[in-house]
Amino acid sequence: MAIAAVPADIAPHSETPHRWGRRGMLVLIELLHAVAFLPLVVAAIPLLLAFHLTLPLLAEADRALARLAGANAPRALPPGKLWAWLRGRVVQAAFWKQDVPLVLGGTLLSAVGFFVAGIGGILVGVLAVGPFIASPEQPLEVSLRDLVGWSYSATSFGQVWWLEPIALVCLIILLGLLLVIGNLRCRMTAALSRPDEEARLDALAAEVGHLTSGRATLVDAFDAERARIERELHDGAQQRLVAAAMHLGAAELHAGRLAGIGSPAGRAAGPAVAPAGVIPSDSSGNPASTGRQAEALAALRADVRSAQEEVEASLRSLRETVHGIRPAILTERGLAPALRDLAGRAPLPTSVTVVGGDDDLAAITSPVATTVYFAVAEALTNAAKYAGPAAQARVEMVVTADGLTVTVGDDGAGGADPLFPGSTGLAGMTQRVESVGGRLLIDSPPGGGTRLTLTAPLIPPWARG
Structure with missing residues (x-):
């Protein structure tokens, strides 16, 4: 039966004490259980009135003590959620499959430990102290008359000194029995503290479901985002670049027509490109002005042609990008x-x-x-x-x-x-x-x-x- 509150911070299983220290801890825990057995039995009736609250706490206390002794007993109580955990624990399968058997089994072991520690402690105490109190006024009677018909009366320590080695042997046996009970308690606590197999499978299935759903959401979102980007690039930037290329082509044609209009042949033939070798002139016939006009128009046509080539190159690059994001032929x-x-x-x-x-x-x-x-x-x-x-x-x-x-x-x-x-x-x-x-x-x-x-x-x- 549990007899201590859950420690706030328990060292993990990897920090198990030294072998002999662990054994000493087991014996100490069993002595503590034995000492607290009677008070807990007296308090059992009021504790049972609120068993749905007390049993989880007692079971969790047993787990905490088992962890102190180096047992692998995972903590069932979530940090910082004591009351919510207590209210909901009774409706969980772990309450009936883990907490109740753990408390009942712990109570049985505590009863065994109580009688072993009580009887063994009295025997060791009498054997260890008796030789020191033997005197002529108060002789020490060692009697086995009922068993083997033998009795002995001692009036000094020297006559019954041999009781001290017997007391030591009895003490070793007592500690060994308590150690066995402690090991049984730790094994039982560890076995009843592992997550239930069915619950673990349900939790694992739920986790797999969450991961599968998350993967589906990510893949669908990625596919939809890929389609959206492809659609926006195709219907937006790509169409605008096509329109810009067409406008630049039209501007180059207009610049060519302007160059033709400035020449005598252009004025006679209308808006057409001047024949080779004909120097364009303005309406005033000034050759210098005509030369500057021709140079400006030639530079304009070169800039427009260069801009058109850049736009067409960007358009080709954009088409390749759109195709790399999601080819239209794949969708269509x-x-x-x-x-x-x-x-x-x-x-x-x-x-x-x-x-x-x-x-x-x-x-x-x-x-x-x-x-x-x-x-x-x-x-x-x-x-x-x-x-x-x-x-x-x-x-x-x-x-x-x-x-x-x-x-x-x-x-x-x-x-x-x-x-x-x-x-x-x-x-x-x-x-x-x-x-x-x-x-x-x-x-x-x-x-x-x-x-x-x-x-x-x-x-x-x-x-x-």
Whole structure:
């Protein structure tokens, strides 16, 4: 039975006292239980009236004492939540499966310890003190007449000195018995303090559910954000750059017409570019003014042309960026056409083979299609980088109702190692494939090319109803 409040700070199991110190602690704890047994028995009736509050406290006190003796008895009481924990503990399975058996078992061991310590303590005390009080006026009677018909009367210490070694032996036996009881108590407390297996499984299942839900939320949010960025870039910045390029082209045409209008031929022919060798002039016919006008118009046309080229270069770069974020063909036409388009853009000759029915291809969800597309894109980029200038790549995709399998291979140098410290791309690719419930296998023997096999379900596990 527990007899102490829970200490505020208990050393962890790794800080177990020295072996003999632990044994001494066990004996001390058992003596404490024995001394407190009778007071607790007297207080049992009022304590039982509020058993739903007292039993958890007594069980937690037993756990605290067991931890002091080095037992692995995890604390059940959350820090700073005493009253909330006490109110809700009685409706939990741990109250009936752990706290109640722990208190009942502890009470039984305390009763055994009480009688062992009481009887043994009296016996050791009499044997140890008796020789010192023996005198002619008060002789010490040692009688075993009822057992073996033998008795002895001593009047001095010298006549019964041999009782002292017997007292020492009895003390050792007493301490050994208390140590055994203490070990039993610690083992029982540790066994009844571990989280219930069913509760641990439920907690683990709940944690897995939270992680799965969080992964689904992150993947969906990432996919939606990718689509939003692609849409905004396509419908916003890209369209504005197209309009700016068109305006700059029109400005260059207008500048060319102005150069033509300034010449005599331009005035006769209307708004057209002046013939070669004809010097433009203004309406006054001043050659100097005409020359300055021609130089200004030529500089204007050069600036406009340069600006148009920059805008067109930015537009091409933006289109590549949009395609890298989420290709429009992947959203509009699906994974198979997107892989063929990707092969056409690849920096090395690439062939694509797709096997699967239209219904199965249409069943590939967006997260899986996006993950597979970018995994293949990264694999082709790695092949172009490491396989060699004359290497060729091949992409094969087989889609069934059970899932899809994509194989990306090349005939390059091989030797790719996903466990190599610098292979962050392969590690990241593996993690992205696993995020949709797939697997990525890499076979890259030195000199034998590289073969990546990607398997994935059509619908991620966290998206299934």
